[in-house]
Amino acid sequence: MPILETRNLTHIFPNGAAAIQDINFSVAAGEFVVLAGANGSGKTVLIRHLNGLLKPTKGHVFIEGAPIGKDIVQARKKIGLIFQDANSQIVGQTVAEDVAFGPENLNLSPAEVKRIVQEALENVGLSRYADQDPHLLSGGQQRKLAIAGILAMQPKIILFDEPFTGLDYPGVLQVLGEIMRLHKTGHTIILVTHELEKVLAHADRLVIIHEGRLVEDGLPAEVFPRAEQYGVRIPLGKIEGVESMTWLK
């Protein structure tokens, strides 16, 4: 049974424009899926459905076989979403307070919240910044904080919406390293990006969305040569296969 599945998922905006149409795809536990597409193709709308933030006009999302709307809190606990703009995800005045936001929403005991926050911060290497103002962190650190905030909810699946946007080289390395560590610890990863050269080497599957429709879904090596016709750039210069498409050394 797939851990996550969508059936005929469709979202029509109030002005009649279709953001996504009849999306059918499933993800197995522990898989690493890269979801690519040009700007405005519907990637963000799709992943916001996976977390139950948007309600579909038609179709369904299932998590471990159960419809997502059945218990939305449990669904959101299982599926963590890391937003494109990490800054807008910050709701705490200090790093630790921000990480505590999720566990406190789950009404855990203060002692448990404290333990989970410490663990999450240790996991992403931000323990020493616990009392710092999150807005003073670097771009890479803010993404790590967003990851810690989601890890504190102990999700099985983590959705990353354009995690490399606006990051410098060290920032990309920090975040990519963190994503890989999460994947190794058994998390299912769905990563939205159009910067395939940074991460594709690590993916099990490449899915491409074009004008709201799922147009490609397969092994990265098979799909990526066709990516450019859907507005997803293939890296310039010498490409030594999908294996070379990573910024990690």
Place this chain on the structure above:
Amino acid sequence: MAEMTFFHYFPRDSLIHRMDARLKLLCMILLSVAATLAGTVTEFAFLTFVLGGAICLARLPVVALLKDMRLFALLILLLVAANAFFVPGRPLPYLSIPGVSQEGLVMGLRFAWRLLLILMVCMVMTGATSLLTFKNVVEWYLRPVPLVPAARVATMMNLTFVLFPVIFDTYAEMRAAQKARCIETRKNIIKRVMFTVAPLLSQTLRKADEIAYAMEARCYTEERTRAVFRTKAQDWVLTAVCLVICLAVALR
């Protein structure tokens, strides 16, 4: 915003930081009342000493805070000048400035000192209490009040403070981008304001929307983990001291 120290929280391990935030807020209210009721130089000086002591005890960065106080200097000067010129009374004894009265100047200085004391109270409270703790205290005090959604009010207060730096940063960036395209050459002040207000409002609403989504994604609910407060003997002693100060000023 990041460079400003005023009204910022400074994580430290001090007596004031460790104090039960419910009693801390009560103490600050008592000292604010005392500052409002103070009338003599002795009372003002004593309260300044007490609050100065509290700032030092909380190990707040005094020099940086004094520098930021310059922001209020103009307001304080205006307050003194307005009183000096508009309150009728006798002319100054040694230095005669046309229109300035002795009573007005004294009243202005009294207002200014009072304002400074209240600013010092705010410094101690915000410098030694994280916003989350402050939010929890507000929620705790509001909880018994009927028909008031305490958790919602506290969250709204928290989000307002979260959004402030974001709005300031957006404004600064927007102004810089407009200056780069020579906005100063526009003579119509209303148009210039509109060029800033409309996009700032739209961006702020969009950011607020993003924050709401982010909160929802992390299971936001009003039935959240409740803060646990612990009161120590020294907290009661400090509260008693503040109460005595307030009563002494009020009943003189």
